[in-house]
Amino acid sequence: MTVIESAPLLSDRLDALIEAETQAFVQREPLSREYSARATHLAGGCTSNWQIAEPQAIWMSHGTGSKIYDVDGCEYSDFHGGYGVSLAGHAHPAIVAAVQRRVTQGTHFAQPTEDAIVVSENLSQRFGLPLWRFGNSGTEATMDAVHLMRAATGRDRILKIEGCYHGHHDSVLVSVLPEPDDAIGPPDAPIGVADNTGIPAAILDLVSVVPFNDLAAVERALLAFPDQIAGMILEPIMMNAGIIHPVGGYLASLKELLHEHGALLAFDEVKTGLTVGPGGASRVVGVTPDLICLAKALGGGISTSAIGGTEPVMSLIADGGYEQVGTFNGNPLAMASARAMLTEVLTPAAYEHLDRLRDRMATGLQDVIDRHGMPWRVVTAGAKGCVSFLPDQIRNYRDFTELDGRFGHAHWLVQHNRGAFLPPWGKVEQWLLSVQHTDEDVDRFVANCEVLAGSLAEPA
Known part of the structure; x- marks a missing residue:
């Protein structure tokens, strides 16, 4: 009540x-x-x-x-902060200077600039993952994470948390804010429901939904679909329902459990990355996943995103096994702003x-x-x-x-x-x-x- x-x-x-x-x-x-x-x-x-x-x-x-x-x-x-974007505030002098300088030098070449090297180096130091790529939104970052987990494992099914939002691509628009009066199943065994129209039933059938802070539910899903689950994506600190912290040991045990079953772990740090600390929630909780997704605050107000990962997973991008592409990925304006954000603002x-x-x-x-x-x-x-x-x-x-x-x-x-x-x-x-x-x-x-x-x- x-x-x-x-x-x-x-x-x-x-x-x-x-x-x-x-x-x-x-x-x-x-x-x-x-x-x-x-x-x-x-x-x-x-x-x-x-x-x-x-x-x-x-x-x-x-x-x-x-x-x-x-x-x-x-x-x-x-205190809105653009849903977590405006960690630098508005018109921060360092961001303004970086953007003004870049605008006078050209804003798009569809080729990399030195700023992308500096940003990737800084993110590697902060988050403890060696390899990075860029996109344009949190949705793109989590989409790449899901694709990479599937590509790396050769499996199709993913796990996600009931009540977590990871952007607006098909694989994660499942049980984001399900209404309790819908047929959503018991608390310890949620039934996945599409969170928007236009989500094919075939995609919905490839997503298993579990509660946050419930290792037993994850294990049951892994056992129910042996050798079928590519990985799990979640916010390490859940932020689509106010703020929900992980219970002690949950994330470390989750990583271990997933790896035991040949599945990967992706942290959606679109909201938590940089805002909860210099190295995001992963550093706060002391757990480094296979993949980390960043966006929002990273660009200092300019739209950009990043995905970082371990050598085995990100090598799929390096050797062409997974094509991570985008016309505006790592564009000069976004990289200039992100560099200023990481090196001059977030000290x-x-x-x-x-x-x-x-x-x-x-x-x-x-x-x-x-x-x-x-x-x-x-x-x-x-x-x-x-x-x-x-x-x-x-x-x-x-x-x-x-x-x-x-x-x-x-x-x-x-x-x-x-x-x-x-x-x-x-x-x-x-x-x-x-x-x-x-x-x-x-x-x-x-x-x-x-x-x-x-x-x-x-x-x-």
Whole structure:
């Protein structure tokens, strides 16, 4: 039973808060509303379905430092961070200089530049994998990872985690956010369901879905399909359901178990790579997989991605056994920005700054929660974090489904109306701190959470 179901008065206060904040939201965004009405040649009125959220899309003007500004002139401390892209903040001087310099020298040759060498060397040092290739999005990186696992093993079936998102290619658009009332099977043996239309049943049949933090379920799948499973892809710290940390020993044992059955392990670090630490979650947990996928923060705001791997797996690319190709792969503009990001922005001092801000945020939020007696928890991972609106630790997607989505929506509205910008999908997403955030930004966020908790707390 959720907190809401056990507290009807709290439910009423929550609904009233959402209604009031929605009205305030609409009143402060008249030009955004006009832009949405004007966007008749954009399918759905936006450039991505993730930009469509109640009560309306927010159209942006510009950003600098830790701040962004919408077309109505509203200023926000940016905790959205472009779903994890803006670890450098906005218009960071090092990124601006690198991009400006590269633009004057040519932005596309379909041939490599020296920056690609520097970026690959830096990633190898950070993540402990010797060989790298580049793409243009997280989707491309995870697609290559799945292809490589299949090519390296000669097998077709893959394992994925229930509730994990790995981009929008067929093999991973399975059980991303399945509705509990669908036929999704028992918690320890999920049934894979297509997460979008257009996914062939033949592809769906090649994906086995297991819960996060459940080694026994993985072993059962491996035994059920002997010599058929190419590998498993997962986020080492699950980030499509707030933030869910792996239990102790889970990832190390998972790697060992997969290898015992001739299968490979791929970490999707599109969200965790660089944001949770200099070497991503793999360094934090002390487990180096066969493949790592990076994107989002890597490009410093320019679209790029990377896939790194062990010598045996990546040799398939080197010898032509697997053709990893793309017109814009490792393009000069993306590599210039990524080089600046890795060598000038994400320094040891920058990570010290991020850690300090994270601690300030977590301490401030937990104090607010405790003072108002709310059954919530603060969960962090490096520069990322979230308020989990449940009293107990979430271990997997089924635990996550117990969370009432109205809390996340109310939190988003309260923060937005008071100058802190969060992803609109408040139930599933996280905040992101950037190297340009300040104590003032963090304190604004905490103060807004005080408004949320105070509005929902039981009256004295």
